Amino acid sequence: MKPYSVSFGGIPDKYSAWKNSAFAVVPFPIDLTTTYVSGARNGPRAIIEASSHMELFDEENKIETYRAGIFTSTEIPLMTTGPLSMLKEVERRFRAVIKAGKIPVLLGGEHSGTCGAVAALKKKYDDLTVVQFDAHADLRDKYLGTPWNHACVGRRIVDSGAKLVQVGIRSMSEEEDRFLRKSEGVKTFYASELRENLGDVTKGIVSNLTGNVYITMDLDVFDPGIMPAVGTPEPGGLGWFEAIDILRDVMLSGSNIVGFDIMELAPIPGIVAPDFLAAKLCYRMMGWVLAKREEK
Ligand SMILES: [Mn+2]
Numbered sequence: 001m002k003p004y005s006v007s008f009g010g011i012p013d014k015y016s017a018w019k020n021s022a023f024a025v026v027p028f029p030i031d032l033t034t035t036y037v038s039g040a041r042n043g044p045r046a047i048i049e050a051s052s053h054m055e056l057f058d059e060e061n062k063i064e065t066y067r068a069g070i071f072t073s074t075e076i077p078l079m080t081t082g083p084l085s086m087l088k089e090v091e092r093r094f095r096a097v098i099k100a101g102k103i104p105v106l107l108g109g110e111h112s113g114t115c116g117a118v119a120a121l122k123k124k125y126d127d128l129t130v131v132q133f134d135a136h137a138d139l140r141d142k143y144l145g146t147p148w149n150h151a152c153v154g155r156r157i158v159d160s161g162a163k164l165v166q167v168g169i170r171s172m173s174e175e176e177d178r179f180l181r182k183s184e185g186v187k188t189f190y191a192s193e194l195r196e197n198l199g200d201v202t203k204g205i206v207s208n209l210t211g212n213v214y215i216t217m218d219l220d221v222f223d224p225g226i227m228p229a230v231g232t233p234e235p236g237g238l239g240w241f242e243a244i245d246i247l248r249d250v251m252l253s254g255s256n257i258v259g260f261d262i263m264e265l266a267p268i269p270g271i272v273a274p275d276f277l278a279a280k281l282c283y284r285m286m287g288w289v290l291a292k293r294e295e296k
Pocket of ligand 1 (some may be wrong): 221232
């Protein structure tokens with residue numbers, strides 16, 4: 001796989017080479033089906049740029065995560081033939097990463113990219129749970145003429161046969177609500193429930209994880225106060241520590257974490273805090289993957 005001109009973390013070549021890297025970052029700079037504020041095509045680049053300003057010591061896990069190796073691939077190219085051809089390219093890259101025994105990390109870019117990631121993982125792991133952090137249920141069968149719209153990601157995950165666990169939801173249509181009521185393969189934890197009892201809800205989330213686990217982070221799960229740089233902001237989202245507390249328990253649970261993504265960053269010129277949040281979140285999640293390996 002070809003390396004990108006810049007590396008996640010701004011790390012030395014020695015640690016960003018394909019060979020021996022524990023992680024492979026795949027940038028998905030696409031916002032083809034965005035419906036409100038566009039700009040997610042600039043997300044991956046902004047995350048990688050912000051990541052070069054991070055401390056490379058993970059103060060929670062007490063490790064220098066980059067020493068395990070973080071490869072950054074070239075961007076998924078924009079194809080005007082429609083979303084599906086780009087999702088196929090995500091799937092192809094993920095398969096190569098999985099085959100090489102690395103943990104794939106997708107950076108977006110609109111949320112539909114996750115469909116390509118899940119397609120690759122489902123082929124490798126029959127027993128797959130996808131944990132979707134999101135303000136939106138994303139369970140529409142179609143939106144604005146395509147099933148590959150960013151508003152349909154959850155539904156496509158269900159179609160793939162993976163189990164879906166949703167966290168932080170606070171926006172959906174009547175159609176989606178009806179779908180949820182009759183779906184057995186979906187478990188939804190609403191933002192309002194988290195607000196009432198974070199500890200018990202987190203236990204509920206963890207108890208719903210089976211087999212191999214992929215985590216998809218739509219950044220709009222965070223409150224717009226700390227994450228205004230998204231295409232479809234919703235009030236009442238998670239704070240940094242709330243998200244960290246849930247993610248820690250999910251990532252250090254008994255389940256095997258097979259990859260993750262951080263999606264929907266639409267950078268706002270002059271406001272770097274959201275870009276930095278996304279970069280730090282990505283690095284922390286890598287840190288938990290390593291911390292768990294060391295535990296074993
Ligand atoms: Mn969303």
